[in-house]
Amino acid sequence: MPVLVMKFGGTSVATIDRIKRAAKRVGVEVAKGNDVIVIVSAMAGETNKLVGFVNEISPLHDAREYDAIVSSGENVTAGLMALTLQEMDVPARSWQGWQVPVMTTSAHSSARIEEIPTDNILAKFGEGMKVAVVAGFQGASPEGRITTLGRGGSDTTAVAFAAAFEAIRCDIYTDVDGVYTTDPRVTSKARKLDKIAFEEMLELASLGAKVLQTRSVELAMRYKVRLRVLSSFEEQSDDAGTLVCAEEEIMESNVVAGVAFSRDEAKMTLISVADRPGIAAAIFVPLSEAGVNVDMIVQNISEEGRTDMTFSCPTDQVKRAQMAMEDAKASGEINFHDLVADTDVAKVSIVGIGMRSHAGVAAKMFSVLRDEGVNIKVITTSEIKVSVLIDRKYMELAVQALHDAFELDKTA
Ligand code: ASP
Ligand code: MG
DSSP states (O other): OOEEEEEEOGGGGSSHHHHHHHHHHHHHHHHTTOEEEEEEOOOTTHHHHHHHHHHHHOTTOOHHHHHHHHTHHHHHHHHHHHHHHHHTTOOEEEEOGGGTTOEEOSOTTSOOEEEOOOHHHHHHHHTTOOEEEEETTEEEOTTSOEEEOOTTTHHHHHHHHHHHTTOSEEEEEESSSSOBSSOTTTOTTOOBOSEEEHHHHHHHHHTTOOSSOHHHHHHHHHHTOOEEEEESSSOOOTTOSEEEEOGGGOOOOOSOOEEEEESOEEEEEEEEEEOOTTHHHHHHHHHHHTTOOOOOEEEOOOBTTEEEEEEEEEGGGHHHHHHHHHHHHHTTSOOOSEEEEEOSEEEEEEEOGGGGTOSSHHHHHHHHHHHTTOOEEEEEEETTEEEEEEEGGGHHHHHHHHHHHTTTTSOO
């Protein structure tokens, strides 16, 4: 029998009524002849509450206990969902991560899934069970301790199950009805996409679009799991939501698929570092060792053997970056005059696989920003994206102008 994976996020299981509504959706898919694996998140707000408890008791907590506590929200919704299905006469049971078992690395609070054996669940399907409800976000380490996959990790659980069971599709039910060309709160012209390529979704997710956990998209791309993002609050047709799929499945697409933005990026400038061979390594090796995720980098032209080096990193890593640079200075590895952190910036990016075959996309972006009088502080590009760092106060303006200029409100 075909296996379908259905994942319900926190808002979709936030109350008993919503769990009942979600269970009805599951019932519809079972009636179509699918064996269904349901992955659930904790009720909305539950994980935050648990994280709060942990930090209240112990700011420098034992990560293994953090995982034991923080994973528990999913246990509740998995059991409630299984019970609700049973009340509807759908044969169902719940599974916690360790029962499957979802085997992960021992990196507590950000573990990676290593293996999902399918035999236990397939045996139950063989005996007539129709739905396996699995607690998302959690697994077990080789040491036999409970692990979690990082915040938003139940998306990754869902994709990993879809890959392991070779599911026909992985449906992600959430509080939005799909993936948009940009955040509809920034421009009312934002349009829901019917399809988007894995690569584009991956860029959008890592650049600030919050629909899917980045890691889940990476995994979907690697294993070619077709992902559908859709709302659990609307009546569903078979083509509802947005399908995240391989490029080949998309016939027509705009050169630019979407505009992403993030306010969580800071601009860091090292003033007056020596311009000598090895200086970039002397700066960025300690940063990476300190766990700072550097995104954009610019080195100014040098004057009298000295230069300024600018990079961007997430705002919550500014302290860490500062400490790493002060340490490197103290140990004599680098020398700089000052390190200036500017957190009043935003990163705005355009993303589209069409950029591979179209010239002039970046130039057009820069012209649009010039016409709006927006100054660009830092630029990075890849094959399918262009990102700029600008003053935060111009973020909405820039997103709207780019959305208009690339005609994202219209289909290709
Ligand atoms: N409940 C977890 C969180 O809030 C996992 C998830 O929802 O994906 O991060
Ligand atoms: Mg989520």
